[in-house]
Amino acid sequence: MAKFQSLRDAVAENLNDGDVAAFEGFTHLIPHAAAHEAIRQGFKDLTLVRMTPDVVYDQMVGMGMAKKLIFSYLGNPGVGLLRRCRDSVENGYPRTVELEEHSHAGMANAYEAGAAGLPLAVFRGYKGAGLAEVNPNIKSITCPFTGEELAAIPAIRPDVSFIHAQKADKKGNVLVEGIIGIQKEAVLAARRSVVTVEEVVDNFDDVHTNCCILPQWAITSIVEVPGGAHPSYAHGYYIRDNAAYLEWDKIAADRDLFTKWMTENVLEATPEDFAGRVANLRDAS
């Protein structure tokens, strides 16, 4: 049963040191505000799961919160590499992060298996790919009907998943529109889930019945955070802050600049700051 909470309480109640946590979003609707709250609360030894760890995982890795990443594309989308993650992998700074690397198909299937309550995902993948040699969690299974050799990987079952969405209604049902990514599966695969939303509305009477809705009883906690996806975007609310992604490349390239930016924009900031960050991006949406 979804509970409406402050972001501070939602994060404090649902995330613990050592958890397997997913902050999902496929370029669109990335839960930046929730991740920043997790950074402020100073969690440690997290296993961070995400298909496309981008700026916000660069920030968490740079702050030394992660002991492991499970992922399929480690980049700043459209810009290049994640420099804090690289510093961790190449130089062990501020700590070495273990990598469990998959393909997108692998991760998508593993989340789906988690949502379906299955122990593993089976799909036609990784053929000839080097990942199977470096990731012991990529194995193979023989189809009992055709004899075809297929890839098998463990289901993803996060302790907690965080996503951002456009709307919740007053009962706590959640609407996701646009590029819907993997968020529904991430929520349904997780033991607990926190959904930040742009706004809470009375009802979804004006929404088409085929829209992606997560029912309130499948969600643990809902938090209203306008602008909570910035610098990612919320379709229908504000556009992606491409300049911020380009700027991140410079900030993350320098350890001191990174620390200064994190102090000013995360540690000394609040969830309410996100609304202001998207003010000039709303008109263009």
Add this chain to the structure above:
Amino acid sequence: MSDLDFTADEMMTIAASRALASRDVCFVGIGAPSAACNVARLTHAPDITLIYESGTIGTAPDVLPLSIGDGELCETAVATVAVPEMFRYWLQGGRITIGFLGAAQLDRFGNINTTVIGDYDNPKTRLPGGGGAPEIASSCGEIYITMKQSLRGMVEKIDFFTSFGHGDGGNAREKLGITTKGPTLLVTDLAVWKPDPETKEFTVVSLHPGVTREQVQETCGWTVKYADHLETTPAPTPDELKTLRDLKARTKAAHEGTGKAA
């Protein structure tokens, strides 16, 4: 600059775009492949179906997306599906005719590395990784590759098999139980390459205008082979060049117009 002065980059994008047709259903990689696919859509292949891995099917963006998940891809798409559906039904289901990929490292058999430079566990450079590419390479009907030539990029031996091309050549794909064709085309800034029918080694079939064999060899880490009947790539037409330049100008203006972090 007259319309018919063009850069090597422009020639690469336009030559790559010509390989696509309206009937194609194409899984588009970001960067150079995205430019080529959209030039094709805006010129000779208006009905081509472009698919990005964020789930957008049949998209027609006015500007090149900065990422594979830009909002405009969704707004102009015939349909947008969830990521698991994209990979399970559409890609694995065999509905996509062409996967169009770029590469950080490429070998003569079309094997691609975008994962690490150096040893996997102790890399010299950690690259983003494969994303959708490992399964794009094995599940799309065929694979087109586009990249700029360089000794760092076109290498004798790639450091990591992010996506499998033709392995060590010949029938390597069949031996692994892969039924799709794999890389059938490579377009660089200097030449058009196709695999030899038997060995599957990429062979230059066409040099771009003004390009010499020496230039191709100097920027390629293996000994280059040429087709018996070597052709010259037709120069960009004024219409192709205008379409590409307009697209780039719109893209630049659009991305400069977005906000800046507070």
